[in-house]
Amino acid sequence: MSATYEVKDGIAVVTMDSPPVNSLGIGNRRFIAQSMHEAQGDPAVRAIVLTGRGRAFCGGADIREFNLPEATMAPDLIDVINLIEASEKPVVAAVHSIxxxxxxxLAMGCHYRVVQTGTMVSLPEVRIGILPGASGTQRLPRLIGLEAALNMIVTGNTVMSEVLAAMPGQKLFDRIVDKDVVDAATAFARDIADKRPLPRVRDLxxxxxxxxAYLQFARNMVAASSKNYPAPLRCLDCVVQSTRMRFDDALAYERAAVTELVWTKESAALRNAFFAERAASKIPDVPEDTPKREVKSVGVxxxxxxxxxxxxxxxxAGIPVKxxxxxxxALDRGVATIKKNYEAQVKKGKLKQDKYDQRMALLSTTLSYDDLKxxxxxxxxxxxxxxxKEKVFNELDRVAKPGAILASN
Incomplete structure (x- = not known):
């Protein structure tokens, strides 16, 4: 990790740098806390910008630390967020990419947020059987409204920054920019450095x-769709408390709920599947410098x-298939099934008509092995x-071009 703390014309720029996504393991948590203390004690610093280097602002908790001592080592994420929010100097999150x-x-704990267009925003914890356990279920409803926040939290879906920034009355993003977000956030921090009182999400x-009435309706919907998984309903329970409890009491409720979920068999299974999928995408004995093979056309x-x-x-994926x-x-039946599957997605609103047309245009059929050459x-x-299968590969040995990849399902 080569994180940096720099002061430029009165603005402290705190930059996480732990590829691939600047996850919030103990190293980054300690770095941010130390940087906050340093900025508070420096009279030359008027405001602070927090960002992440590389392909993400921050990809969230380091789930490799789950059930390990590092997960609870001080400072934990809530400690870091509380430290940021309590800062006497404004803290601006420069959010980009992911x-x-x-x-x-972490970003919602800052006083202000400047975001770059094209940023993917999500609280995906429900997909590994837990919930946002560092104030996410309390802060997001205050920033984008109850309904939009509940939908993001219960589904784990990603929403683009432009969509969120365009929501009427949203307070999640103070500015959205196309240019370099760190430069924009630094300029913004300079503009608001002396503005008081500092806005805190907990006060909203x-x-x-x-x-x-809405939450009862939502409970019926979530109960019907979550089946035997406990996390979606516990997410809903926590969001409910954002409308009923004092902020700190609701945080304690959220903390207890996430601790409960971490130890469920459903969460353990979903986390195991998550790691298995990541492991399946890697081949340990292939050297890192092995050149990638470009696949421009596929035969099935x-x-x-x-x-x-x-x-x-x-x-x-936009790759032509024959x-x-x-x-x-048999060909006609197969193509009809593919069309039926895509048309069902279009009908449900999961796929746009133009995307369906594009995908079908990439599909062709043949009765001859020679057409796979x-x-x-x-x-x-x-x-x-x-x-x-032996007969198939004998034919492929005859027609496939040199260097073609032959695979068996």
Whole structure:
């Protein structure tokens, strides 16, 4: 970690630098706390800018520390956020690229937030079976409203900074910029350095015309969709307290709820799946400097359920796909299934019509192995019988171009 603390013309710029996403492990937490103390004690510092170097402002908690001593070592994230919020000098978050989980909670603890367009914003904790446990369930409703905040917290969905900045009455972002966000935040900090009193999210009220009626409706919806997972309903419970309890009491409620969820079997399973997916994307014995192979076209052998699903994954990524079958009827059935799946997404509003059209335009079919000769990657998805697969690869050995990747489903 090569984090930096610099003072430029009265503005202290505090920059996290722990690739890939500046997660809030014990190292970054201590660095931020130390920087805050240093800035408070320096009479030359009028305001503070907090940011992260690289491809993210902050990707949130370091979940590798879960259930380890480092997770609770002082200062914890709530300590850091409280330290920022209690600062006698204004703290401006310079948010860019990715701000998620504890990173968003950190930004919400600052007095002001300047964000760059194109920033992805989320509180995804529910997806690993827990909830935002460092004041997220209390701060976000105060900044973007009860309904929008509850939706983000319960689903874990990502929302773009432009969408949030355009919400009527939102207080999450004080300024949105296209240019270098650190320069913009530094200029903003200089402009407001002497402005008092400092705005604190904890002092805001959660605004809603009929909170109790809405929350009962939301509870019915969340209960119906969350099935046997406890985290979504516990997220809702915490957001409910943002409308009923004093801020510090609601924080204690949130803290107890996240501690409870961390030890559930559902959370353990979801975290295990998260790490497994990350591990599956890495091949330990492949050198880091191995050049990447570009895949511009894909052949899929078999138009059944597996072949169709594989094809859709590549179409979703914008890569042309050619499906091979032995009979036209099988091809027609396979293409019809793909179209049906996409049309269902369009009907539900999950896919725009133009995206559907683009994906279908990338799909072609053939009855001849010879038409796969230019594919960079060819995947067989045929019947699970060794003799059938041997026949497929004998044909591919004949037609595939040198260097083509041959894969078996």
């Amino acid at each position: 701000v998620m989980g504890g990173g968003l909670e 009220r959660v605004e809603h015309p009929a909170p109790e 052998i078999g138009a059944g359920t597996m072949g169709g699903g594989i094809s859709m994954n590549f179409l979703n 499906i091979l079958e032995m009979k036209q009827e 230019d594919c960079d990657l060819i995947i067989e998805a045929v019947f699970e019988e060794l003799g059938v």
